[in-house]
Amino acid sequence: MKKALLTGAALLASVMSTTAQAQRDYISIVGSSTVYPFSTVVAERFGKSTDFRTPKVESTGSGGGLKLFCSGVGDATPDITNASRRIKSSEVELCAKNGIDEIVEVTIGFDGIAFANSAKAEHMSISRKDMFLALAKMVPATDGSETLIENPYKTWKDVNPVLPAKKIEVLGPPPTSGTRDAFAELAMEGGCKQFPFIAAMKSDDKNKYKAVCHGVREDGAYIEAGENDNLIVQKLVANPDAFGIFGFSFLEQNADKVQGSTVDGKLPTFDNIAEGAYPVSRSLYFYVKKAHIGVIPGIEEYLAEFTSERAMGEDGYLADKGMIPLTEDAYNEVVESVKALTPLSLKK
Amino acid sequence: MKRRRSAEKRFRVYGLISVLFGLLCLVVLFGDILSKGLAAFSQTVIRTEVVLDADYLGLNKNSSSDEIRAANFEGLLKNHFKEMVQPDGRKERRQLYSMISAGAAWQLIEAVQANPGLIGQAVTFDLIADDDVDQWLKHDRGVEGINTRMSEVQIAWMESWIEQGMLTTRFNTLFFTNGDSREPELAGIHGAIKGTFLTLLVTFLLSFPIGVAAAIYLEEFAPKNRITEIVEININNLAAVPSITFGLLGLAIFINIFGVSRSTPLVGGLVLTLMTLPTIIISGRAAIKAVPPSIREAAFGLGASKVQVVFHHVLPLALPGMLTGTIIGMAQALGETAPLLMIGMIAFVVDVPGFINDPSTVLPVQIFLWSDSPERAFTERTSGAIIVLLGFLVVMNTAAVMLRRRLERRW
Numbered sequence: 133m134k135k136a137l138l139t140g141a142a143l144l145a146s147v148m149s150t151t152a153q154a155q156r157d158y159i160s161i162v163g164s165s166t167v168y169p170f171s172t173v174v175a176e177r178f179g180k181s182t183d184f185r186t187p188k189v190e191s192t193g194s195g196g197g198l199k200l201f202c203s204g205v206g207d208a209t210p211d212i213t214n215a216s217r218r219i220k221s222s223e224v225e226l227c228a229k230n231g232i233d234e235i236v237e238v239t240i241g242f243d244g245i246a247f248a249n250s251a252k253a254e255h256m257s258i259s260r261k262d263m264f265l266a267l268a269k270m271v272p273a274t275d276g277s278e279t280l281i282e283n284p285y286k287t288w289k290d291v292n293p294v295l296p297a298k299k300i301e302v303l304g305p306p307p308t309s310g311t312r313d314a315f316a317e318l319a320m321e322g323g324c325k326q327f328p329f330i331a332a333m334k335s336d337d338k339n340k341y342k343a344v345c346h347g348v349r350e351d352g353a354y355i356e357a358g359e360n361d362n363l364i365v366q367k368l369v370a371n372p373d374a375f376g377i378f379g380f381s382f383l384e385q386n387a388d389k390v391q392g393s394t395v396d397g398k399l400p401t402f403d404n405i406a407e408g409a410y411p412v413s414r415s416l417y418f419y420v421k422k423a424h425i426g427v428i429p430g431i432e433e434y435l436a437e438f439t440s441e442r443a444m445g446e447d448g449y450l451a452d453k454g455m456i457p458l459t460e461d462a463y464n465e466v467v468e469s470v471k472a473l474t475p476l477s478l479k480k
Numbered sequence: 481m482k483r484r485r486s487a488e489k490r491f492r493v494y495g496l497i498s499v500l501f502g503l504l505c506l507v508v509l510f511g512d513i514l515s516k517g518l519a520a521f522s523q524t525v526i527r528t529e530v531v532l533d534a535d536y537l538g539l540n541k542n543s544s545s546d547e548i549r550a551a552n553f554e555g556l557l558k559n560h561f562k563e564m565v566q567p568d569g570r571k572e573r574r575q576l577y578s579m580i581s582a583g584a585a586w587q588l589i590e591a592v593q594a595n596p597g598l599i600g601q602a603v604t605f606d607l608i609a610d611d612d613v614d615q616w617l618k619h620d621r622g623v624e625g626i627n628t629r630m631s632e633v634q635i636a637w638m639e640s641w642i643e644q645g646m647l648t649t650r651f652n653t654l655f656f657t658n659g660d661s662r663e664p665e666l667a668g669i670h671g672a673i674k675g676t677f678l679t680l681l682v683t684f685l686l687s688f689p690i691g692v693a694a695a696i697y698l699e700e701f702a703p704k705n706r707i708t709e710i711v712e713i714n715i716n717n718l719a720a721v722p723s724i725t726f727g728l729l730g731l732a733i734f735i736n737i738f739g740v741s742r743s744t745p746l747v748g749g750l751v752l753t754l755m756t757l758p759t760i761i762i763s764g765r766a767a768i769k770a771v772p773p774s775i776r777e778a779a780f781g782l783g784a785s786k787v788q789v790v791f792h793h794v795l796p797l798a799l800p801g802m803l804t805g806t807i808i809g810m811a812q813a814l815g816e817t818a819p820l821l822m823i824g825m826i827a828f829v830v831d832v833p834g835f836i837n838d839p840s841t842v843l844p845v846q847i848f849l850w851s852d853s854p855e856r857a858f859t860e861r862t863s864g865a866i867i868v869l870l871g872f873l874v875v876m877n878t879a880a881v882m883l884r885r886r887l888e889r890r891w
């Protein structure tokens with residue numbers, strides 16, 4: 133027993149010291165769960181087609197990823213973080229405080245956010261203004277005065293007479309999700325801005341403007357269904373009256389079960405998102421710590437694989453996985469900046 | 481009297497109903513998982529004879545394995561299928577290529593690397609089909625009015641392949657030999673099982689000695705005073721702490737202070753040790769208590785010292801009980817995901833971990849990751865992995881029961 137204890141302790145001590153000293157020989161990637169499906173595909177192909185080890189990809193969410201990323205330089209910190217939104221100036225400051233001065237930003241493509249219901253139900257055509265009115269916590273008063281009231285709408289017909297007389301029931305991600313942030317910013321704010329007196333608020337009281345436009349109602353019409361988009365799809369199939377909010381890749385994979393609603397006259401299709409016509413779409417990014425390039429093996433090669441034509445290009449394998457590729461000009465720009473490893477400057 | 485009898489009868493019926501209800505839930509759960517998951521154990525392959533054209537690949541029989549890896553096997557396969565099917569136009573060509581897994585080219589590479597003599601010959605391969613083909617063949621084929629992801633042209637090709645006996649299913653060995661993958665048809669649980677094994681190994685090596693030592697000390701040597709009482713209460717409390725808390729603790733102590741690397745079985749094992757320790761200590765103490773005092777007294781009567789009594793007499797008799805507790809603790813650790821969330825084990829790891837400081841995942845985490853993937857074929861993989869996990873749990877719990885039966889003594 134004593135012997136076992138001693139050998140156990142010795143083994144543990146030796147492992148501890150080796151892990152502390154040993155150079156990490158694989159790339160460590162963290163970040164957004166939206167970018168995760170794409171960066172894992174690249175990581176896998178990269179591992180299979182080169183001598184380098186397959187990078188480790190963690191799904192931590194955009195914010196969590198950037199926090200880890202900015203925690204310092206060295207083995208124990210990630211080399212790359214994925215994000216479904218752009219890095220914030222506060223995060224750049226945090227990075228700088230911890231000694232990370234040079235970050236390379238790579239824009240990889242677009243992701244559309246679908247507003248969808250069961251394929252068995254009637255197809256819906258909706259505007260962003262309707263979405264805002266149906267889902268916001270506070271909406272403009274119905275009498276036309278410029279005041280805000282608690283959201284009174286119960287059915288879609290209440291919001292807009294052309295919509296069906298069905299109860300408003302929307303399943304979507306919780307506030308921790310990048311998809312929710314993007315939905316609030318692109319769809320709800322997009323509709324909210326169409327009221328002139330709220331738009332005017334933006335210059336007077338920015339916080340209030342944000343609270344009004346991004347505030348989602350909490351009376352049961354918007355149901356937080358967790359981060360699992362598959363679950364939302366399943367629930368939509370079970371309940372044809374409900375709508376769901378999730379990423380385009382899930383819509384594409386489940387095209388037989390759910391249908392995307394037309395938003396502001398545009399269907400969430402590959403072409404519409406790529407052209408920028410579909411209003412609820414966002415750019416996806418990843419950030420690379422320049423100090424780690426040349427220290428951790430394989431980062432440059434990983435970047436080359438990610439930005440190669442066969443991955444990110446129009447017919448690349450990332451497009452097969454549901455990512456909407458960049459336009460040709462934007463793509464060429466990205467390739468150039470990755471080759472030169474141009475560090476990020478926020479004054480863009 | 482009559483009323484008493486009927487009350488008794490009623491109580492028996494209630495008991496039976498609750499047992500039946502529990503069983504029913506179990507049957508429904510297992511039925512659902514089995515019906516969804518069994519399909520994961522078979523895989524669709526396309527049997528075809530490919531000419532490994534030496535000129536096209538730029539290889540010869542003496543090519544090194546690096547040269548083989550760099551050769552364009554994907555293009556070779558695309559050409560092969562193009563000639564076989566004769567697709568019409570670019571759109572159909574793309575549809576055709578999408579039916580073959582990215583893993584098919586890797587299959588060729590592996591075969592050629594193992595035997596470079598194959599270059600220049602025509603070889604029959606069972607090429608892995610794409611997950612969409614797999615799903616169609618298993619679930620959608622011949623079902624009226626179903627809206628599949630396959631187009632009409634693709635279905636026509638597949639029907640003709642089935643007639644020629646090219647499109648078949650076989651046992652899915654890849655599911656057990658591959659690590660994780662983003663292509664459902666290539667994804668396997670080998671990496672997760674190895675990671676689970678390494679993590680549990682660390683947990684066992686740490687928690688068993690520490691747990692047993694703590695149980696012996698508390699039961700046999702500790703003075704009965706305030707401090708030991710506080711320790712006892714806290715151990716009992718720890719057993720009820722939500723497991724995610726241990727994850728936070730592990731993140732703060734092991735990763736942030738001691739600098740153990742994230743996502744490794746080492747840090748996972750350390751965190752799970754914290755979680756299983758209370759279980760082991762409590763069951764260990766119960767096992768020691770169950771040793772009759774007469775044995776102790778007899779040993780003392782023969783002049784044995786306290787340490788001799790404990791190690792020669794009490795411990796061997798208590799060990800079966802302790803082992804049972806340990807196995808149950810390990811089974812608990814096997815199914816745990818929450819604490820591992822915090823220490824970065826929710827990660828995409830393709831390479832099978834070799835040692836306790838390689839990045840890895842564990843089975844429950846693998847299940848969690850797959851359940852969150854957009855591809856539909858991952859649903860059945862998820863259920864398949866759950867079946868394997870349940871299998872492990874059943875084996876471990878049976879082992880615990882058997883051990884108890886085998887070694888238990890009655891006094």
